[in-house]
Amino acid sequence: MLAAWLLYPAVAIAVALGIGLLVERAAGEPLPGAMLLPVGLAGVVGLSQLTTTWDRSAELTIPLVLVATVAGWLLGHRRVRPREVDRWAFAAAAGAFVVLAAPVVLSGNATFAGYTVLGDTSIHMIGADALLRHARDFSGLPPSSYEYSLVQYYGYGYPAGGATAAGTLTSIVHLDVAWTYQAFLTLLVTSLSLALWTLAAPLVPSRPLRALVAFVAAMPALVVAYALQGSIKEIGTVFAITSVAALVPLYAASERGSWRRAIPLAVASAGALGIVGAAAAVWLGPLLVGALIAMTFIKSSRPARGAQAVDGEVVVLEEAA
DSSP states (O other): OHIIIIIHHHHHHHHHHHHHHHHHHHHTSOOOGGGHHHHHHHHHHHHHHHHTTSGGGGGGHHHHHHHHHHHHHHHHGGGOOGGGSOHHHHHHHHHHHHHHHHHHHTTTSOOOSOTTTOTHHHHHHHHHHHHHHHTTOOTTSOSSHHHHHHHHHGGGTOOOHHHHHHHHHHHHTTOOHHHHHHHHHHHHHHHHHHHHHHHHTTTOOOHHHHHHHHHHHTOOHHHHHHHHTTOHHHHHHHHHHHHHHHHHHHHHHOOOOSGGGGHHHHHHHHHHHHHHGGGGHHHHHHHHHHHHHHHHHHHHHSOOTTEEEETTEEEEOOOOO
């Protein structure tokens, strides 16, 4: 119980933060602190999907994620200072974590919810186990219900981002995915609350009120119901799409002209595609097109380099010969 709800979340958060720091470094400009965890968690999904595309690279998943984590912490450890953690953002995330952890933790047993409601949980669990060893090639497995289920789902392109990410983080702490599955869903909703905190920042300047908004927005009945029945795709979708939405204004308002500034947005989008598959385009299409339009509009309305405002008018300064 302690390993599933204390050790596992601590390690998973450390891994996600490390990858979030690496993405931030690759982007060349800082992300809001609250977005490091959501971006890093989407990065875990993306990396685990990349290696489990082919059988030969499946067993490289955990080493790749660990290398990326260590690299992120080495390059960006100064970015994370306990004294600078926003207590209100932390309160919103902690509240979401407590609400979804309570039904399992208060039972007194390490377990998972929803096993009498949704049988798909078993598919995600065997996916978390098999995809990290065989990718989507199950030809070497003996005929069985286990092998048949893997082939029928993952052998035909069933979205596996949630399963591979859960399996990767679980394998790092050497636990059984049955005991960490519910904690993984809880972490997804916790990251959702942080993305909502960032998304609400321009509209709700009061930090206590924003914390309340982010917490309540992450706790609608439908999200809680999906989490308690073990719906990893649905919870993963709302987490990933909201993370993309929170990154769109940051991308559009960036003053850097480099393509690198799109890296966090690309990582979050890859996480969404990994979790829900091509259906993610329904949300990603409008968001990404909107990001390009907003970026173009902001860029065209921003004074050019070497320009100076005089009496409300923009005067372009000539470069010295």
